[in-house]
Amino acid sequence: MSKVIAITGAARGIGLATARALTGKGATVVIGDIDEAAVEEAAAALGVTGLTVDVTSRASFTAFLDAAEAAAGGPLDVLINNAGIMPIGPVADESDADARRCLDINVHGVMLGTKLALGRMLPRGSGHIINVASLAGVLFTPGLALYNASKAAVVGFTEATRLEVADRGVHVSAVLPTFTNTDLVAGTASPKGQKNCEPEDIAAAVAALIGRPRPQVVVPKKLGAQVKIGALLPERLRRATSRRLGLDKIFLDYDPDARKSYDARIRSTP
Known part of the structure; x- marks a missing residue:
């Protein structure tokens, strides 16, 4: 796979597993994350370029893509928006912050x-943007209203x-993972x-998607059909399920102590 691929949120979890999988397939991978120490450590372990990026900042994201192309020595073929x-x-307890x-x-x-990415890819008429969404973007769950809305x-x-x-x-695709064993579900x-997916399962799906672009991929694949069937069921049956x-x-009934580290990290300011 001789492609230049940039991945955000890649210091850990799905992003890191995806970087590892694509590097193993011969791609030139550049990883980005807002956690400078973590992305440097991950990049060193993988033998790839690691850069700090704040995806909420146009200046930071632009600098990341510029640096990724410079490090790779060529134009960006694939951007994976994973952060x-x-x-x-x-929901009533969710802070405005x-x-x-x-x-x-x-x-x-x-x-x-x-x-x-489109600004770079459209002029040359090639490229692939993969946005890591979630099954939470189509299946709505109590206690997850904010994340449901975002996905x-x-x-x-x-x-x-x-x-x-x-x-x-230019191809644009969405990946919809189910519960995956990362810090998000701590x-x-x-x-x-049901058994949670591993980050490597999502990474394999992303690699396959790059090889054969499609509009949307559900991971695991079997849940895709279940989601479509479930949408046709009456409200009473959906709630019972x-x-x-x-x-x-x-x-709603989770262990807050087990989430302390993750919650502190996602609430820290850049």
């Missing part, structure tokens, strides 16, 4: 990265953008009878 945060808990930061990173960060926005934005540029040589239980899986309580 995101996930505050959880009762959490709401603004979540939307700034999860929504505006994706929009900004997409626009900046629903990413799903809608990605699809509308894809349609707009579909005939201009202190929460898994849905009953949610209760049976424990989804009505997962993000």
Whole structure:
């Protein structure tokens, strides 16, 4: 895979696993993260270029893409907008600061990265933008209202953008992972009878998507059909299914101590 690929939010979790997978396939990968120490450590371990980036800042994101292309010695082929945060808990208790930061990173960060990448890709008529959304963008869960809203926005934005540029040589795709074992789900239980994905599962799906571009990929694949079928069910059955899986309580009855480190990190200012 001889492509130049930049990934945001790649110091850990899905972003890091994706960088590892794509590097292993021969791509020239540049990783970015707002955590300078973490991205430097991750880059050293992978043998790639690691850069600090604040996806909410046009100047920072532009500098990241410029530096990524300079380090790679060629134009950007793929941008993976992966950076995101996930505050959880009762909607009435969500702070205004959490709401603004979540939307700034999860929504505006994706929009900004997409626009900046399109500015580079459209003139030459090639490129691929992959926005890491979530099944939370199409399946809504108590205790996850803020994150649900942000990822629903990413799903809608990605699809509308894809349609707009579909005939201009640039692919735009969304990846919708289910529960994945990263810091985002710290202190929460898994849905009953279901096993969480690993970051490597999402990384494999992203690598496959680069090889064969498609509008949208659900991970794991089997959940894609279940989501479509579930949308056709009456409200009463959907709520009963949610209760049976424990989804009505997962993000309300969680262990706050287990999330302290993650919550402190996502609430820290750049």
